[in-house]
Amino acid sequence: MAAMTISKVHEMPSGLSKAHTNLLSIQFGYVNSMALRCAIQIGIPDLIHSNDSSSMSLSELAASIPIPETKSPHLYRLMRLLVHLGIFALDENSGTAEPKYILTPASKLLTKNHDNKGVIPFSKMVLDPALVNPLFHLGDWIKMEGSLPFELCHGGNMWAVAAQKPDLNKDFNAAMESDSQLLMSFIVKHSPQLFHGLKLLIDVGGGTGGCARTIAKAFPDLNVKVLDLPQLAADFPKDDGVQFIVGDMFKHIPSTDAILLKNILHDWNDEECVQILKNCKKAVPSKEEGGKVIIMEVVVNSQLKDPEHTQVEYEADVLLMTLTSGWQREEKEWRKIFKDAAFEEYKITPGFGVRSVIELYH
Ligand SMILES: C[S@@+](CC[C@H](N)C(=O)[O-])C[C@H]1O[C@@H](n2cnc3c(N)ncnc32)[C@H](O)[C@@H]1O
Structure with missing residues (x-):
């Protein structure tokens, strides 16, 4: 048997070690995203979910995906990272010789038959090269006038490019x-008074x-219409009772x-938001007559401060800066655009994940 000796540990000064590890962890952040993308692509959450015991060993996973035998050790490495990140967990009570992987609340959201159809389409989109590649243009973009990183990458703005590329649009x-189904199912249940x-x-x-x-x-007596491009x-x-207009x-809202x-509004700059809100104001009656605008958006550092929320808010803000002319706004920034669009009153209700509901009145 090979003998093992542990030599004297030469410890880096703790400040240097911490700083370097912090930097490495941020640099490798994209590896986490891509490992998640791979797990979605090869269907790991659904495989575990649909297995009789709702758990699977490495060899069961390898056989079900399926992958060549030579790739099993690499699947193990992928799963080790994803377990560490909290996407999957090891079942402590499996009682089997080979450890079994189980779903965590995060990967339950990634199963296709989740109550709200899951969040797979949203994850896929955020991790699609069409949205990731513009981030490589941030450094050039910030030194020049005009354009967006998305435009430098794709030659047009998001909506124009989506109009020309049916797959991207879909x-x-x-x-x-x-994303809408996940958020709205919660809102109609817990905040029905909004409607x-x-x-x-x-x-x-x-x-x-x-x-x-x-x-x-949820509200069969309410006539709901969608206005879009x-x-x-x-x-x-076509046949579900919701009319498309x-x-x-930017021109007219009925x-x-x-x-x-x-x-x-997070897709647009302040001037553009004011223009949209002015059209909203023309379309809805005053508060006394029962009119309102309901906004569902992030309010950066809202009352429910949580370090994980804050990080997601800042990350989403830089992504918006890359893809659109928009912002994730703090309350004072929201207040300014509401005032500029001549709305008199607003009420913010945080607590819908990272999103808040803002009710706006004139
Ligand atoms: C980020 S998506 C939000 C979609 C939806 N509200 C949701 O949360 O699931 C932005 C939407 O705004 C639409 N849009 C962009 N420009 C528009 C315009 N000038 N008039 C109406 N809709 C527009 C896009 O087509 C797209 O459906």
């Missing part, structure tokens, strides 16, 4: 729809109607009791 809409007393709600920039359908199902019309389901929110803007 993936983007599916990503938004899965009480309304007869007509227009989901402006409502995509393929994920939010609209969830609201219409023409390229969304083909993918919009082709329109441009009259309605209330407007929903979910994940819209």
Whole structure:
């Protein structure tokens, strides 16, 4: 048997070690994202979920994916990282010789038959080269006037490029729809008062109607419509009672009791947001007459400060800066655009994951 000796440990000064490890961890952050992408791509969450015991050993996983025998040790390395990141866990009580992997709350969200259709389409989109590649242009972009990293990479803005690339358009809409279903199922259950007393709600920039359908199902007496760009019309389901209106929110929004803007204003700069909000103001009646605009967005460092939320908010902000002219806004920045669009009153309710609900009145 080979003998093992441990030589004297030469410890780096703790400050240097900590600083270097911190730097390495940030540098390797993309490896975490890509390991997650790989697990989704080869269907690991669904395989574990659909197995009878809701757990799987490495050899069972290798046989089910399937992968060549020579790749088994590499699958182990992938799973070791993902267990460390909390995407999967090892079942302490399996009682089997070979350890079994189980799902964690994070990977349960990545199964296809999750209650809310899961978040796979959103993860796929965020980790798609079309959205990742523009980040390589940040350094050039920040030193020059105009354009966006996305435009430097793809030659046009997101909506124009999506209009020309049906696959990207489809993936983007599916990503938004899965995010909408997850958030909106929670909101209709826990904050139904948001919709009480309304007869007509227009989901402006409502995509393929994920939010609209969830609201219409929860409140059958509420007429819910979606206004979005023409390229969304083909993918919009025709027969589910939610009407699609082709329109441009920068030009005109039809009259309605209330407007929903979910994940819209974060795509635009302040001047553009004020223009959209002024059109909203023209479309909805005053507070006394029951009108309102419902915004679902991040309020950076909202009352529920949580270090993990803050990190996600800042990361999403830099991604928005890469893809669009938009921002993740702090409350004082929201207040400014509301004031510039001549809205008099707003109420922020945090606590919907990283998102808050803002009710806006004039
Ligand atoms: C980030 S997505 C949000 C979709 C949806 N609200 C959600 O949260 O799932 C932005 C949406 O705004 C739409 N959009 C972009 N420009 C628009 C315009 N000028 N008028 C109406 N909709 C627009 C896009 O087509 C897209 O569906």
